[in-house]
Amino acid sequence: MPISKADMQASLHLLEGEDLEYIKTIIEAGSNTRAAKKLGVDRRNVDRRIKRIFAKMVKKGWAPSHDLTHPLPPGRVLGKTTTLYKDGAPVMQWVAAHPDDEYLERVSQEAMDAFRSEIPRAAPTELPRQLTFDPNLATTYILTDYHLGMLAWGLETGADWDLDIAEDLLVRWFQKVIQGTPNSETGVLAQMGDFLHWDGMEAVTPANKHVLDADTRFEKLVGVAIRVLRRVVNILLTKHPRLHIIMAHANHDPASSVWLRAGFKAFYENEPRIEINGSADGFYCFEHGKTSLFFHHGDKRGIGNVDNVLAAKYREVFGRTQFSYAHLGHLHHQALRETPLMIVEQHRTMASPDAYASRNGYISGRSACAITYHKDFGETGRVIITPEMLKK
Template sequence: MPTDLEATASPATECEKDFREEKGTLTTRSANITTLAAALKYSEVDLTEWEVERHVINSWEVTISGKRSSSKRDKTYTNYQVKVWLKKRQPTIAENAAEQFRKLVASHSPKKFIRPPRLKSGGYLYELGITDIHLGKLAHSSETGWRNYDSKIAAADYRNATDALLSRAPQGTEEILIVLGNDQFNADNVASTTTAGTPQDCDGRFSKVYRLGVNLSIEAIEKALHIAPARVVIVPGNHDHLTAWHLGEVLRAYFRNNKHVTVENEATPRKYVHFGTNLLGFTHGDRKSELKALPNLMPREMRHVWSSIRHAEWHVGHFHSQKLIEVAGIAVRTLSALCPPEAWHSENGYVGSREGAQGFAFHRTRGLEETFCHNIISEPLRLVK
């Protein structure tokens, strides 16, 4: 046991704090508090409100003469000073998005949801095949040689495509299949890059484009409900892998009390929809090895229903052009893009593909019976003197 003299001589813990509106400092002096984490814990700093800008740790030795202690031996202590500079935390993008969503949900509390009409006879699944919207993409006609494009134009194109394709839904539609993601967003972060970090030409703040994408998706689902229950499948793209997933979570929460809407947002790389004797597979199409393997992947991954399947298709995006191949009775269909080329695509010659979207009517037993096209007229611009 230390004597009273030793207890007095050994270094006690001191803590000084000075917090203003946006800045703060704290200093601890002790033999026991030797790290930043220990200083923050002892000082009871609320790290949900404050974050560390920088810190400094100093130390020095103090020796107590043995003449002043009962042990008659000199004793050396190491004192530590931890000084920390702090600043008020700013909400992260994710926190801002979460707050926007909370406000969105709070502002939309319908007393009753849209109820699809009752069907006298069914038989059809109708798919809205709208891919590669690239919300937030910026393209100037004077630079690309093709039509202008920005978030406002993209939103108008998406609404027009949705309205046009929904108007072609066949009588007896049991369910509207809405595929979202698939490069619905041009960038995946505030740095305006793709998921892999490739810089993009963007026309606005990430949070603004994200909110626009959420609202457009909600609009499309609610329009579909006037025809039939809606089934939403989220397919992440190489431009929006994370953002598409967040979109799916928002939609799942938004429509959580509506039994006429289902949102499928699993983290699996490929999604499947089973309807009667039809099996539809969805992936973005940017992974070359996966693309080649699609006809073999479907029967392996869906073996529990494969014996009942008579009509099988894959629907992919990414290539901004239409293409259809068939391997062992399984169709791999590449859908057109809704957007025009921006500077990079134009410079590299990736131009001239038909812009638009497709609607597909699948009969429960007879398979694909009708395909509808919504085309956007986009002619090359020629500057004539």
């Protein structure tokens, strides 16, 4: 069916870029034939171009001639529509929408662009020359279940939480914790998953589609996530000559863990002091002399059965080392278990509870820790900091 000039005129406010200019040219010419002559192309090319433009508009939920006059929000495309008519006039309409894959791809590209635009590029970070560093030590900074982008109301959950609070707290935590850790030659940033509260255009859990309390749109969340993690990396580069980074797979943000790993690996590929753990398996390992450190979010294996999986997956590392430690998150509360294979520790989160956790009585303390390991003796100390310790 030919696209009417009325539909073209009514659609101008939704068009942009080359599509907008093209349709303006058609309207001004008065017909597709005259527009083709003005553009120096065949009439059929004009017809096809108009159809492509308005096919995109229909996907966005806009087709006035068919009584679709309410464009869908960004990130959604039209699925099935049903319209009830009475005496030739629409009286009721049902519209089904689906995630827009092209939009998600653009958001991923924006994530990569954020590395270049959100924070001005700086010269390589130099360590203070007067400091000496102990090559026997590796300090691991455990960050799990931070739920950036979650929205919590203090009167309901016990503490407020939003993007601004989360970014400010995380930066101040790292600034504070490095004051208490030794000058280890190696730092390990163990971002153990669920760093983002949700993982796409809909604020729902990826597997079960449970609706989540969200502070913002996903595009903004992506930019803030990249910015705050880069700020954290810059802080750690002032403390340690060598930095190993883990961006773990988890249940709230499985896709985001992929672009975080890939993005940070690309961004820091020319920084010899940084190593990005590229494992896509969900189970991670760092070897430090006779000490082996293992990491898993905790959604696939828990404190009671993760040790044998890690020992099997990293059989050679486990066989070479004498002291083995596994770190988990996921359940937001602290627990520790020593097995014949290793010490397994489940860590707290720094984030506030959300409404779901609060209403169901899931209560635990809030803290994060930095643990130092000696290559010959295993754990030698830790620093624990709570949100209350960071109040201004």
